[in-house]
Amino acid sequence: MRSLKIILLSSAFNGLTQRAWLELRQAGHSPSVVLFTDQDAVCEQIEQSAADLVICPFLKDRVPHQLWSNARRPVVIIHPGIVGDRGASALDWAITHELERWGVTALQAVEDMDAGPVWATCEFNLPQGLRKSELYNGRVSDAAILCIREVVEKCVAGFVPVPVDYSQRQVLGRLQPNMKQADRAFSWHDCSRFIKRSIDAADGQPGVLASLAGGQYYLYDAHLDERSGTPGEILAVHDDAVLVATGDHSVWIGSLRRKPLPGEETFKRPARHVLAQQLRDVPTLDWSIASNPFNTEAYQPISYRESGQVGELTFEFYNGAMSTEQCQRLVDALRWAKARDTKVLLIKGGRGSFSNGVHLNVIQAAEVPGLEAWANIQAIDDVCEELLTARQLVISGLTGSAGAGGVMLGLAADIVFARAEIVLNPHYKTMGLYGSEYWSYSLPRAVGQAMAEKLTEECLPVSATQALQLGMVQEIGPRCPDEFGLWLLQRANGALNDPAYAAIRERKGRSDTQLMQHCRNAELEEMYLDMVQNRKQFAEKCRNFVFKRRVCGTPSRLVADWAREAELAE
Structure with missing residues (x-):
């Protein structure tokens, strides 16, 4: 297949857009990102770029007439709904109505939203009990990637998209109102x-x-x-x-x-x-691992079980954010688990993101955000220290995508197993931070010093496959969360005697605790300047993230050379 110049037009460089960007690069194409800011600016960027195809993986705005009316360059919307479905609340209605099947459809952009002819569609079973973000980042994202692959193949072949015929029995989707x-x-x-x-x-x-x-x-x-x-x-x-x-x-x-009150913003x-x-008068229920490790409570943000020689500790923090208090609870749990008579300590995430590092919303809400950030980073460092100093062979199971300190937390383990198709963002600079979580120890240990500097400076996402090739990840398991959980436990039980990990087991006996402590101290010196003294505008970047401020433009790191050259030529 010939290589295409593809624009990804998106409202944000979110998880699906990152997966699409990585997928297209892996397939030999040259994707370039345009974040939707000002309509005129977006039209100018795309019209000047000479792109072969525009794909919109996550677009909240209406595609401008100037773009969709250009017959020489298709603009394709990735809609999270079955064929015929229209409207901005597709997933909301699907979950509300407890539908058994749903899908994703790739549509040509036209005047009316989601009304264009169909390029591709992919359906899937819709289990009950999924929350919208879990559905979107899981089955919807997987189906969207399959649709994007098909769109690209059909574009190369000169395919003409097919209008939706609502008189056909198999077309079940309909225009749905925005859910209020x-x-x-x-x-x-x-x-x-x-x-x-x-x-x-x-x-x-x-x-x-x-x-x-x-x-x-x-x-x-x-x-x-x-x-x-x-x-x-x-x-x-x-x-x-x-x-x-x-x-x-x-x-x-x-x-x-x-x-919020009129004119107020809350988060x-x-x-x-x-x-x-x-x-004040509401009772507090305490079933921490240390006080009640094998309880059967339905709601357990941190839970523990044992299987053979493996102690499995699962933490599930909403959106992968880890506040100071959550980190302290996790430290207590890890210390208890490390004292157990087990030989392997498996630490894994829950249904959502594995971890995205410090809790920016809690930081923003603090009376002095910089000081809360400073407490938070030391608390998550303590979590990493418990992993780095464990007697057991430590395995991290990356059940979901991870970013910044969340990636480094995973790398603090001796062995890293990842669920297929997750995305890692091993960098901090976009938040105005130097970074901590022992990254200057763990990342070079995994990928080498030169590659560690490249990853943290370029600030680009890394696919699970790339992470495996780089040495950040040792194995990739099934994409299905339930299957991955079973596979993970099986691999953890086998890791003690697996010849493939003999060198890692030997390395563990030679851990350089002095170097670890030096890296932590040096990182925290930099982070104090960033978080407390705000040398690189962390405070402003944190506020913009929490209040979901729209970006002013597309970061240059996401613009392909061919698109940049087209801009300069004008």
Whole structure:
């Protein structure tokens, strides 16, 4: 197949756009990113670029007429819906209606949104219980990549997209309205599963607006529980979540955003932080690993089990963000697990991201954000230290994508196993940070000094396959989360005697603790300047991230040489 010059037009360089960028490069094409900012500027960039094809993996804005009307260069929208589906709330409705199958469709851009002829489509089973972000980053993302591959192949072959014929029996999709809060509303007297489904369908954005503790809040991160009480009453607190009674049982709510006053902006935070003043008389339930390691509670942000010689510690923090307190809880859990009579310590993530490092929303909400950031980075360093100094052979299972300190946390293990198709972002500079989490020790140990500097300076995503080739990852397991979990435990049990890891086991006995400590100290000296003294505008970058400020333009690192040359030629 001939190489194409492809523009990825996107509202953000999000996980799907990163996967598309990596996929197209791997296939021998030359993708260049254009982030949608000003309409005129976007049109100018694309019209000047001489691109063969424009693909929109994640676009909230309407494609300008000037772009979609150019017959010589197709503009293809990746829509998270089956053939015939239209509207911005496709996944919200699919989860709400508990549909058994859903899909992704690649559509030619036309005047009306999602109404163009079809280039490709891919359907999948839709299990119950998935939250929107989990669905989007999993099955939707996988189907979208298959559609993008097909679009590129068909573009090379001169394919003409096929208009949707709603009279055909197999065309089940229809135009659906944008889901409003009235469509999401529930009563605390409703059953727990209905309430959880409503919150799941709004996960990420926009959340479900509900009354709680005398105020109005957008709710996120719901988990079922069997306890019961007066509907709407907060029954308990555990870690960062609050337990709210429903019509039959109860649900844990992990994150909240207060409804803003006119002209005000608010953002998501752990529920216990948001409701701090209202929780004084609410009982706290403690089932930490150290106090109650093998409990059967349904909601466990940190959990532990043993299988043969393997102690498996799972942590699942919403959106992969790790606050100071969460890191401290994880340190306590690791210290307990390290004292067990096991030979392998397997640490893995949950259903979402593996880890994205420090908790920027908690930092932004602090009275002095720089000091909270400083406490947070030292706490996550403590997590990494526990992994680096463990007696057991430590294996990290990258169950989801990871960024910045989350990547380095994974690399603190002796062996790294990754789920297929995850994306890693092993860099800090885009947030105005030097970086910590022992990265100057762990990353060169994995890939060499020169490559470590290249990865942290270029600030580009790395696919699981690339990570394997570079030495960041030792093996790649199944893409299916459940299959990966089983595979991971099996490989962890076999790693002790696997000849492939003999050198790693031997290296573990020669760990240079003095070098580790030197790297940590040197990193923290730099991070103090970045976080507390704000030498590279970390405070502003953190605020922009938390309040989801639109970027001013496309970072030059994402612009391909051919697109940059076209701009300069004008």
